[in-house]
Amino acid sequence: xxxxxHGWQRKIEMAVQTGQCLMVEAIGQEIDxxxxxxxxxxxxxxxxxxxxxxxxxxVEVANGFKLYLQTKLNxxxxxxxxxxxxxxxxxxxxxxxLEDQLLAMVVRVEKPELEQTKEELVSExxxxxxxxxxxxxxxxxxxxxxxxxxxxxxxxxxEGLELTKETSATIAEKQAIAVETEININKxxxxxxxVAAEGAMLYFLLIQLCVVDAMYQYSLDAFQTFFxxxxxxxxxxxxxx
Numbered sequence: 001x002x003x004x005x006h007g008w009q010r011k012i013e014m015a016v017q018t019g020q021c022l023m024v025e026a027i028g029q030e031i032d033x034x035x036x037x038x039x040x041x042x043x044x045x046x047x048x049x050x051x052x053x054x055x056x057x058x059v060e061v062a063n064g065f066k067l068y069l070q071t072k073l074n075x076x077x078x079x080x081x082x083x084x085x086x087x088x089x090x091x092x093x094x095x096x097x098l099e100d101q102l103l104a105m106v107v108r109v110e111k112p113e114l115e116q117t118k119e120e121l122v123s124e125x126x127x128x129x130x131x132x133x134x135x136x137x138x139x140x141x142x143x144x145x146x147x148x149x150x151x152x153x154x155x156x157x158x159e160g161l162e163l164t165k166e167t168s169a170t171i172a173e174k175q176a177i178a179v180e181t182e183i184n185i186n187k188x189x190x191x192x193x194x195v196a197a198e199g200a201m202l203y204f205l206l207i208q209l210c211v212v213d214a215m216y217q218y219s220l221d222a223f224q225t226f227f228x229x230x231x232x233x234x235x236x237x238x239x240x241x
Contacts, residue, residue, distance in 0.1 A: 001022070001023070001024060001025070002024065002025050002026050003024060003026075003027075003032055004026075009034065009054065009055060012034075012035075012038075012054060013054055013057065013059050015065065016038075016052065016054065016059050016060075016061055016062065016065050017059055017060055017061075017062055018062055019062030019063050019064030019065045020064070020065065021064075021065075021066045021068070022065070022066070022067050022068065023068040023069075023070060024067070024068070024069050024070065025070045026070070026071065026072055027069045027070060027071040028071070028073070029073065029076060029077070029078075031069070031078070031082060034054060034055055035067075035069075037052050037053050037054065038052060038054070038067050039067075039082065039085040039086060040081075040085055041085075043061060044058075069086070074092065074207075093220065095200050095201070095204055096200075098199075098200040098203060098204075098220075099193075099196045099197050099199075099200040100196070102195070102196035102199045102200055102227065103189060103192060103193060103195075103196035104118075105196075105224070105227070105228070106192045106195050106196055106231065107189050107192055109228070109231055110192060111188070111189075114185060114188055114189065115189075117181075117185060118182070118185050118189070121178050121181060121182050121185070124174070124178060125175065125178060128171045128174065128175055128178075131167065131171060132167075132168060132171060135163075135164045135167055135168065136164070138160065138164075139160055139161065139164050142156070142157050142160050143157070199227055203218075203220070203223050206218045206223065
């Protein structure tokens with residue numbers, strides 16, 4: 001919902017009473033004072049129930065209620081107390097981050113098998129970390145549960161130690177191979193770095209045009225559409241060594 005909708009206060013009250021997740025979009029530089037009790041969690045307890053004052057009404061707070069505020073401002077500056085009351089997450093892409101995204105897109109078009117191998121390597125590396133963490137957790141749990149006096153006679157524990165050792169060694173070998181392969185892939189991907197860097201620079205120049213006039217608004221999705229069109233229209237050529 002947004003604060004420009006009809007009956008928005010009633011919608012907030014309903015979300016609080018029913019324990020729903022409420023997202024208020026397009027918040028401006030100043031946050032409506034009506035939301036202050038929710039942000040500061042100015043709750044009062046009456047018996048087993050918890051209440052919060054919204055406007056002039058005491059509204060019962062149901063379990064599960066969550067409040068999210070979203071703004072489209074490029075660089076909002078909220079009061080320190082607001083920053084202390086909320087967890088602020090910045091979803092605006094950075095130039096270096098966009099460059100990496102565009103690089104992946106370009107490589108996916110020009111060398112799809114290369115980008116697929118890269119993604120598979122990243123997935124494998126994550127799987128290896130999960131396996132090692134699980135083995136370590138299982139081993140720790142067995143050690144805690146084992147009887148210290150008979151720990152050397154605990155066949156299950158000894159076998160678990162051997163399995164953990166063997167699996168860790170195998171994973172370490174695979175990780176070494178994966179790291180070397182990833183280095184070679186990254187070298188091949190760097191050929192397209194200039195395209196990605198220029199694309200990221202162009203996007204950040206475009207979004208600054210809103211300073212000239214508010215009509216110049218460009219979304220990242222729209223930019224990516226034209227970015228791919230430019231790739232399609234560009235003639236193929238071999239770069240000189």
